[in-house]
Amino acid sequence: MYTALTIAGSDSSGGAGIQADIKTMMAHGIYAMSAVTALTAQNTTGVADILEVTPDFLEKQLDCVFTDIFPDAVKIGMIPSAGLIEVTADSLLRHRARNIVLDPVMVATSGARLTDLQAVEALKEKLLPGADLVTPNIPEAEVLSGMKIKDGEDMEEAAGKIGDTYGCAVLCKGGHQLNDANDLLYRKGSFKWFKGKRIDNPNTHGTGCTLSSAIASNLARGMEMEAAVGLAKEYLSKALADMLDLGHGRGPMNHAFAVRDWRGDAANEK
Numbered sequence: 001m002y003t004a005l006t007i008a009g010s011d012s013s014g015g016a017g018i019q020a021d022i023k024t025m026m027a028h029g030i031y032a033m034s035a036v037t038a039l040t041a042q043n044t045t046g047v048a049d050i051l052e053v054t055p056d057f058l059e060k061q062l063d064c065v066f067t068d069i070f071p072d073a074v075k076i077g078m079i080p081s082a083g084l085i086e087v088t089a090d091s092l093l094r095h096r097a098r099n100i101v102l103d104p105v106m107v108a109t110s111g112a113r114l115t116d117l118q119a120v121e122a123l124k125e126k127l128l129p130g131a132d133l134v135t136p137n138i139p140e141a142e143v144l145s146g147m148k149i150k151d152g153e154d155m156e157e158a159a160g161k162i163g164d165t166y167g168c169a170v171l172c173k174g175g176h177q178l179n180d181a182n183d184l185l186y187r188k189g190s191f192k193w194f195k196g197k198r199i200d201n202p203n204t205h206g207t208g209c210t211l212s213s214a215i216a217s218n219l220a221r222g223m224e225m226e227a228a229v230g231l232a233k234e235y236l237s238k239a240l241a242d243m244l245d246l247g248h249g250r251g252p253m254n255h256a257f258a259v260r261d262w263r264g265d266a267a268n269e270k
């Protein structure tokens with residue numbers, strides 16, 4: 001059985017963070033493990049509070065996972081502070097983790113900040129250089145590259161800057177554009193666009209977590225990076241196109257489309 005680890009925050013509403021990651025990995029037939037960096041009290045309308053674990057406790061979770069069931073891939077999501085980022089980077093290096101997909105989470109879909117400003121600096125210095133792939137959305141790519149992004153050409157320039165500075169592949173996600181949902185992969189000096197049709201669904205809570213976990217799941221199975229990204233985007237589009245509508249704000253996506261056969265479609269109807 002292929003295995004994957006998510007290092008991320010818990011989302012009490014189940015649409016993003018650890019919960020989205022585990023749902024996605026399970027839908028890909030992957031055995032999912034987790035190291036929790038923080039608990040968030042959040043729902044589709046916003047984040048009420050964040051409780052971080054201590055660096056020492058995060059390190060223990062990582063040691064427990066890596067010394068027992070070694071993950072074939074690692075997805076990194078919300079890490080709220082520099083101390084937790086340092087422990088994570090050291091641990092991944094010490095345990096020789098492979099297939100590391102880093103979602104540089106900074107702000108939730110609802111607009112709330114999930115990491116402090118020192119964490120952004122630590123992310124750049126400690127985590128990006130060890131990652132195989134980093135998956136910023138447009139505002140995150142602006143922070144990491146230090147430039148404004150208005151169009152596809154700017155996305156290429158920013159992704160190139162990030163990739164060349166930190167020595168990792170970069171997937172710049174286009175979900176924050178108005179007209180399309182095209183993502184750009186920069187890897188080893190060349191660009192590949194993944195074109196996506198914009199789905200008219202406001203319920204996009206957790207799209208970034210889902211995409212990065214789907215990529216990690218595909219890498220865990222041994223897929224090449226380009227194929228892993230292409231298939232992950234297909235998974236995300238299907239989950240979004242299922243038009244689940246829960247909660248009072250930007251709701252989560254439906255992962256159950258991938259596992260419906262177990263109980264039949266009828267069991268999912270309300």
Ligand SMILES: Nc1ncnc2c1ncn2[C@@H]1O[C@H](COP(=O)(O)OP(=O)(O)OP(=O)(O)O)[C@@H](O)[C@H]1O
Pocket residue numbers: 016107108109136137138173174175176181182183196197198199200201204205206207208209211233236237240
């Ligand atoms: N309305 C949409 N229709 C189709 N694809 C979308 C839509 N919105 C986002 N996506 C896709 O979802 C993926 C995640 O991109 P996005 O830019 O939304 O990430 P994010 O902002 O990190 O997500 P999150 O909301 O979890 O923070 C990308 O592949 C993007 O193209």
Ligand SMILES: Cc1ncc(CO)c(N)n1
Pocket residue numbers: 008009010011016017018040077078105107108109114205206207208209
């Ligand atoms: C815990 C957590 N991680 C990531 C995101 C980004 O969507 C979120 N809203 N919550």
